[in-house]
Amino acid sequence: MKFSLLLFILxxxxxxxxxxxxxxxxxxxxxxxxxxxxxxxxxxxxxFVFDRGSLTSKRGGGFDADAALxxxxxxxxxxxxxxGSDEESFLxxxxxxxxxxxxxxxxQWFTDGVKLVxx
Amino acid sequence: xxxxxxxHLVAKYLKEVEGVEIVFGISGGxxxxxxxxxxxxxxxxxxxxxxQAAAMMAHAWSVYTGKTGVCFLxxxxxxxxxxxxxxxxxxxxxPLVVICGKHPLRDDLKGAxxxxxxxxxxxxxxxxxxxxxxxxxxxxxxxxxxxxxxAGRPGPVFLELPPDILNIMIPEESAxxxxxxxxxxxxxxxDADLEQAAALINAAKKPLFLGGSGVGLSASGxxxxxxxxxSGVPFMLLNYGRGELPDSHPQSMWDIGNVGLLVTLxxxxxxxxxxxxxxxxxxxxxxxxxxxxLLRIDIxxxxxxxxRQADVGLVGDIASVLAQLTPLxxxxxxxxxxxxxKAAGKAFIDSELKARENPSDPIHPIRLVAKIQExxxxxxxxxxxxxxxxxxxxxxxxxxxxxxxxxxxxxxxGCLGTGIPFGMAAxxxxxxxxxxxLNGDGSFGFNSMEFDTMVxxxxxxxxxxxxDCAWGMxxxxxxxxxxxDRLSCSExxxxxxxxxxxxxxxxxxxxxxxxxxxxxxxxxLASGKPACVNVMTDPTVTSPATPLFYQxxxxx
Numbered sequence: 235m236k237f238s239l240l241l242f243i244l245x246x247x248x249x250x251x252x253x254x255x256x257x258x259x260x261x262x263x264x265x266x267x268x269x270x271x272x273x274x275x276x277x278x279x280x281x282f283v284f285d286r287g288s289l290t291s292k293r294g295g296g297f298d299a300d301a302a303l304x305x306x307x308x309x310x311x312x313x314x315x316x317x318g319s320d321e322e323s324f325l326x327x328x329x330x331x332x333x334x335x336x337x338x339x340x341x342q343w344f345t346d347g348v349k350l351v352x353x
Numbered sequence: 354x355x356x357x358x359x360x361h362l363v364a365k366y367l368k369e370v371e372g373v374e375i376v377f378g379i380s381g382g383x384x385x386x387x388x389x390x391x392x393x394x395x396x397x398x399x400x401x402x403x404x405q406a407a408a409m410m411a412h413a414w415s416v417y418t419g420k421t422g423v424c425f426l427x428x429x430x431x432x433x434x435x436x437x438x439x440x441x442x443x444x445x446x447x448p449l450v451v452i453c454g455k456h457p458l459r460d461d462l463k464g465a466x467x468x469x470x471x472x473x474x475x476x477x478x479x480x481x482x483x484x485x486x487x488x489x490x491x492x493x494x495x496x497x498x499x500x501x502x503x504a505g506r507p508g509p510v511f512l513e514l515p516p517d518i519l520n521i522m523i524p525e526e527s528a529x530x531x532x533x534x535x536x537x538x539x540x541x542x543x544d545a546d547l548e549q550a551a552a553l554i555n556a557a558k559k560p561l562f563l564g565g566s567g568v569g570l571s572a573s574g575x576x577x578x579x580x581x582x583x584s585g586v587p588f589m590l591l592n593y594g595r596g597e598l599p600d601s602h603p604q605s606m607w608d609i610g611n612v613g614l615l616v617t618l619x620x621x622x623x624x625x626x627x628x629x630x631x632x633x634x635x636x637x638x639x640x641x642x643x644x645x646x647l648l649r650i651d652i653x654x655x656x657x658x659x660x661r662q663a664d665v666g667l668v669g670d671i672a673s674v675l676a677q678l679t680p681l682x683x684x685x686x687x688x689x690x691x692x693x694x695k696a697a698g699k700a701f702i703d704s705e706l707k708a709r710e711n712p713s714d715p716i717h718p719i720r721l722v723a724k725i726q727e728x729x730x731x732x733x734x735x736x737x738x739x740x741x742x743x744x745x746x747x748x749x750x751x752x753x754x755x756x757x758x759x760x761x762x763x764x765x766x767g768c769l770g771t772g773i774p775f776g777m778a779a780x781x782x783x784x785x786x787x788x789x790x791l792n793g794d795g796s797f798g799f800n801s802m803e804f805d806t807m808v809x810x811x812x813x814x815x816x817x818x819x820x821d822c823a824w825g826m827x828x829x830x831x832x833x834x835x836x837x838d839r840l841s842c843s844e845x846x847x848x849x850x851x852x853x854x855x856x857x858x859x860x861x862x863x864x865x866x867x868x869x870x871x872x873x874x875x876x877x878l879a880s881g882k883p884a885c886v887n888v889m890t891d892p893t894v895t896s897p898a899t900p901l902f903y904q905x906x907x908x909x
Contacts, residue, residue, distance in 0.1 A: 264833070286836075321620060325693070327697040327700035338701040338897065339612065341701075342616055
């Protein structure tokens, strides 16, 4: 539940940034990308759809995407994502709690954008 | 002593002083007496079909043998055709001696055949460029050229010789040869700098060694092995440094590939960057975490603080610096850090690792690379040339050979078309090794006529075309930037390149299905001929290098 709420809040922060944050708007540019953050069982997650400067989102983990950040479980996902720590993500990946499906670069692009909004 | 044709002095110097056995080029009237000298002194000539290939082969010869490569160009268009290869060697810091014809001085400003100011054109892309005006001084100029090419940071040099001095007879004793070849003098860092560097290494908990072309050009494999095995530091060898130690070394990080490296590098607390420039491929140093300490080792002092100030800089030849540094570092094991780093890195390339293992229709490029690797093995030389193709080849091939996996188009010039010339030079340098070139279909077009050269000179290289019917990196970049409905000049279509190769006397194979890859490769290898295996691959696959490329040109 906390994980889903975190993703919902993240979407709204990014959505607001698209409207009000020039740097972020410039960052996403005309990119067309579908980024999915989900749990391994696919029961929880959220799809972020970037389409030439717009951002929409859908709740759920069962979507096709260009790249997906897959967490072993929702509790780990919430703990690590809420920490905002690169080191925590690194260690989660090393422990098999996190993996990337599709191109890691897209996930890097997405997370760099999140950092831009949060700073 | 008898008279000598002055043009023969070039070959005499090459053979008797530098021990050069092979040169690359195309014939031309302006350099006829130089060519005759090659015959006189028994130097093998590889005559190609476009001078850019000659310059690229000579460049590659220096990489694969450690000896300075030599190419010859005739005046005018021979010279201009060679420019791309010279520029590529310049940006790659490769030692290369370019011997070039020139219009007759006698006819200067009269509208002579192929009259042009070559020196001013070539100066910005060479370490040294000169014209020799005196036949007696040809050996002296040749010695200067070799010294300039190899001293300090290596690079291409250019020497033009007009017919006025080549096509005359002179007393041989009037043009004496130097008593010894050019040699590289090593430069060493100060003791205090070495001690500071050792202190950084000894204090590091999560170190990483990044080695670039300087590691390869200084032939530092033995010194590097001593260093990494004593210090316990994990390493990644890139560019011409690849293969100085085997990719399968337990401390090598190649099994996580470039992407695994880039996304996990942020956790390192010390980066040792040796003989590698912080250029756009490393985001001008932006991939090095701000909190990490940085130790840079480079032969060029200008490079030490470039794009990111180093905590400690060691200036010198990599091999000799490591020989001085290793006694100062403590014996350590970083096995826990290495296994954590590798496990994290692999998590970020999970899909790619799965794609290697599983057949797909159409064929995924990384699956093609995996099947080539499975068939050919680690004791081979791989050359990779293309955009997306380069990425897949460099991360997928594994080698035990020095410079055993080179992404020839991944240098600063991003020069497509280099793969076939590099493959040819690799086979000439190491005739007992299998040489495979993985070409994109776009890059294949630039030098594919060199199959004729391979057939004439019996250079049996296997070229596998990763055929996505497009300039893939550009196409996928355009899809991101201007949209897939507005693609411009980025599509190529289905072409039977293997049939063209058959027409030139080589062996051809056409592959559309996963199960056909290995049998086709085996037939190509068994043919003993230069071979083209044309493999149709998935045109929708994009490599991680493409968005990096796209972002690098994004201005707003």
